[in-house]
Amino acid sequence: MKRYKYPSTLIYFKPQSLSESAYCMLLTSCQFFQTIDKLIETGDSEQIFQRAIQEQGRGRVLDTLQEIQERHDTVKEIETKLLELQQIFLDLSVLVEAQGEILNNIEVQVTGAVEHVQTGTNLLQKARVLQKNTRKWTCIAIIILLIIVLVIVLSLKPWAKK
Secondary structure: OEEEEOOOOEEEEOOOOHHHHHHHHHOOHHHHHHHHHHHHHHOOHHHHHHHHHHHHOHHHHHHHHHHHHHHHHHHHHHHHHHHHHHHHHHHHHHHHHHHHHHHHHHHHHHHHHHHHHHHHHHHHHHHHHHHHHHHHHHHHHHHHHHHHHHHHHHHHOOOOOO
């Protein structure tokens, strides 16, 4: 008779043949839970439980069955939540990838803006130099024009009487 220990219950399983004994020895906890799941889902567990009832007593087996059913439901719920979590991570990875593309686009735009600002700064410096030169030449032109006007006015001598 094989014993499987759980935190609050022992499950007894008596193999029927030598091959079942070898199978029980090789049975890992994962395989055991898969077997329990299969028995619960297919309903083939009745024969095993009838034998267990005869050997262990109805109350103890029903308690064990109830606990196994609760654990099975809990495992199914955890599995569902893990699948939801997996979907959340997949959605998150898609969002991260999309935001990565957006960040790359922003980086390209910022780089372009930096280039435009540098070009604008250079053009403003050239415009300032041209403005100084233009102001200087304008002042020179005004002075020359005033001198010409002064020469014309002095050559006409409007104050002298004829």
